[in-house]
Amino acid sequence: DKKMQLAITSGMLRHHGRHGAQESHEMASREIISGLLRHYGRWRLQYLYRKLIHVACVCAGHNASRDVVTLVKSILFHRRNPLHFHFITDTVANQILSTLFQSWMVPSVQVSFYDADELKSEVSWIPNKHYSGIYGLMKLTLTKALPSDLSKVIVLDTDITFATDIAELWAIFKKFTEKQVIGLVENQSDWYLGNLWKNHKPWPALGRGFNTGVILLYLERLRRIGWEQMWRLTAEKELMSMLSTSLADQDIFNAFIKQNPVLVHQLPCFWNVQLSDHTRSEQCYTEVSDLKVIHWNSPKKLRVKNKHVEFFRNLYLTFLEYDGNLLRRELFGCPSQASSESTKLQNALEELDEDDQCYDFRRERIMVHRVHLYFLQYEYTSTEDDTDITLVAQLSMDRLQMLEAICKHWEGPISLALYMSDAEAQQFLRYAQASEVLKNRKNVGYHIVYKEGQFYPVNLVRNVALHNAKTPYVFLTDIDFLPMYGLYDYLRKSIVHLDMANTKKALVVPAFETLRYRLSFPKSKAELLSMLDMGTLYTFRYHVWTKGHAPTNYAKWRTATTPYKVEWEADFEPYVVVRRDCPEYDQRFVGFGWNKVSHIMELDAQEYDLIVLPNAFMIHMPHAPSFDISKFRSSPGYRYCLTTLKDEFHQDLSRKYGSAALKYLTAQRNI
Known part of the structure; x- marks a missing residue:
């Protein structure tokens, strides 16, 4: 019902403007439910909801995967039925x-997945000139x-945006003749x-x-009429004169019809307003509000010519940038087919004590x-010698400007997790596509972790970057450090020299x-030492948090020519090179x-030896303090909860590693 749909959408948008995202989501949900109940009556509503709608998409590669998310968001925003993609x-x-x-x-x-590789032989014999391959x-x-x-399915290209409930399209199956x-x-x-x-x-x-x-x-009927043989015969016949397809499957479907x-x-x-050049799409509708599906089927995508192109662009951009967390809403009257993951999450949330002073921290740890x-x-492409190493780091929007510099300093693979809305x-x-440096680097994996909650889940974000490194070794660092030139090659040689394949070592990069925004970066250890003596460089955090790096033993490093072992001390937090199968970061710390x-x-x-490398270094570049450090400094509650989490971490460590872990508790108490 169109009026009802408009009422729902405008209700949601009205609330979204007036309240915060979470509150808006809850209030809009209540309005939707009461509106639907008024409109349909409870029994009819539950009947409507039982219809499962099936949607199929062919999706290959990184770009199509991004496009399909916008399509899915537009479908989820309007839908009132369970869906199977x-x-x-x-x-x-x-x-x-x-x-x-x-x-x-x-x-x-x-969601179900089907392997395109298994289907290639079905169509690889067809010469095809279309850019979709x-x-x-x-x-x-x-x-x-x-x-x-499966008897019926809606099939969609990835460059589609829905402006209405997909159930209306599904209902058209009923209008088919026999x-x-x-x-x-x-x-x-x-x-x-x-x-x-x-x-x-x-x-x-x-x-x-x-x-x-x-x-x-209508799959059931297509199978009955022998579709597979029919389209093949059509294609074979036409290819004798046409030699190849220009528009891929579309040519064969049309010849068949x-x-x-x-x-x-x-x-x-x-139901398919096509926004490519040379189209008559404007003759297809009188009001833009009549539109139900917009199809960006030009290689130029959003740059096509159409008198309403700004309206279409804005509709598309709305879903492109829409907060996907708001689409997690339950469907009223639809028995939720909760996954085991969401059931586990629900149970874990119910076990939390809402009166606990650190409830927000604990909730953050189990948030998905x-x-x-x-x-x-x-x-x-993996190297043959098994010594390859990935630089692993995480960042948010305010550190984006560090990316180009890191790419210039580190030529090896990089795995980055970005915490963003x-x-x-x-x-x-847009930033990456406009940067010559980033455009030319294909060995950087960018993984988006979408924002939710009130803390930066720094260790969860780090773990995403760590888990998606493809090399046997990882260099665990932070985005605001520039590695010395040549560090990638030096670390690979050190991995062999120190037999890391057969020993448990963490190599420390001092x-x-x-404090200067413009730094003439040292080309060697000798140059770095002279800058240290002149006061242009300092050992990291020596003036605010000496303990973090003191065990590196910078005095020894100055003259060291061979790697040397150091002992763990309380609050030591060096940047290290380890095997990829190292322990992950503890996600309670946010x-x-x-x-x-x-x-x-x-x-x-776990008895890793901490080995300092004599000819390696990295330099921290200055930037404004993060929002989280400001919260830590200004909130006693924050500091209290951090202490509580530390204590619990120590207890867990003792349970996991027995009496060997007692030294950590002792060290903490002596501080």
């Missing part, structure tokens, strides 16, 4: 989307790829009319032909953040700092304080 993916998209949906935990949403042909294989008991098996919108460009340029010869089509960005596929017009159900054009791995293109992630994308200290303590508890 079916993704035909390559390895990259599978890893990205499976992690995203697992961590998103949207109620009443199921072999994946552009895979919609032809859906009767085979999807479960044999013979109709496929629902499509007419093509809004003149492509199939064959008059775009001299000697332009398109594939055969019925009239203007059909666009395959939005398809209703030309031969079998009775099988197609023409959908109203507002949405994670989008490999947000940008990533390519890495949906809108900030888009700003980061840390220094400058915001400022003890996040690295606890990690080094656990390395020591």
Whole structure:
């Protein structure tokens, strides 16, 4: 019901403007529920909700994985039904989307994945000139790829935005005649009319032909009529004269429909308003409010010409930057098919004591953040000698300017976790695409951890970066440090020299700092020592937190020519190189304080030797203090909770490592 849908959407937007995100979400949910109850009555509402809607997408690579998230958000925003997404993916998209949906935990949403590699042989024989490559042909294989008991599915391109409830589109299946098996919108460009340029010869089509960005596929009926054989025969016949497809699956679908017009159900054009150049999309609607699906089917995407393009852009950008956490809302009247993860989370939350002074800290530890791995293109080829090493770090929006410098100082692979909102992630994308330095580096994995809660979950974010390093060794650092030039090669040699493959070692890279924003970076240890003597450089945090790095023994390092072992001391938090299978960071520590200290303590508890490298160094660059350190300094409650968490960490360490862990408690009490 359109009026009801508009009331719901405007109610949500009204509340969202007036209140904070969480409150807005809850109030809007209440308004939706009472509105629906008034409108439909309880029994009819529950009947509506039982319908599970199936949606299929072919999604390959990093860019398509980003696009499909915006599509999914637009569907989730309007939907009132449970959904089942079916993704035909390559390895990259599978890893990205499976992690995203697992961590998103949207109620009443199921997700299934199908291996595109297994389907390649079905379509690889078809020569295809379209920029989507072999994946552009895979919609032809859906009767085979999807479960044999699935009777109907909506098939969507990744460059689609919904402006209405997808259930309205699903309902059109009921309007199919007995013979109709496929629902499509007419093509809004003149492509199939064959008059775009001299000697332009398109594939055969019925009239203007059909666009395959939005398809209703009646799978059950397609299987019955022998679809797999029919489309193959059509393709083979046409390829004899056409030699290749220009528009991938669309050409074959159209040639098939030309031969079998009775099988197609023409959908109203507002179900696929095509915004490519040379389209007649503006003749498809009188009011923009009539639109239901917008299709950005030009390689130029948002830069197409259309008198309403600003309206379309804003609608698209709304979902692009929309806070995905708000889509975790329950569907009223729909028995939630809670995953085991969300049930575990719910149980853990119920066990927390809301009167506990440190409730917010404890809640933060068990919160599940949405994670989008490999947000940008990533390519890495492993080295043959098994000594490769990834620089691992985390950052938020205010440290973005450090990225280019780090890339210039470290040529090896990098794994970065970025703590950002949906809108900030888009700003980061634009920044990275505009930077020559970042554009040219394909061996940097950028993983977005989406913001939620009131603390910076620093160790959770670090763990995301650590878990997604692909090399046998990792250099655990912070984004505001610049490694010395050549550190990557020096560390790889040290890994061999110190036999790290067969021993438990953590190699310490001594840390220094400058208070100057413009620094002539030292090219050697000798140059660094002279800058230290002149007072242009200092040992890291010597004037505010000496204990953090004192055990590195800088006096010994000045003259050292061989690696030397140091002993753990309380509050030691050096930056280290370890094997990738090292312990992860303890996620109870959020915001400022003890996040690295606890990690080094656990390395020591596991009997890693701490070895300082004599010819390695890194320099901390100055920046404004973080929001979390300001909170720590100004809030007694924050400091009290940090002390409480430390005590609990010590107890857990004792339980885990027995009497050997007593030294940590003793050291803490002696401070």
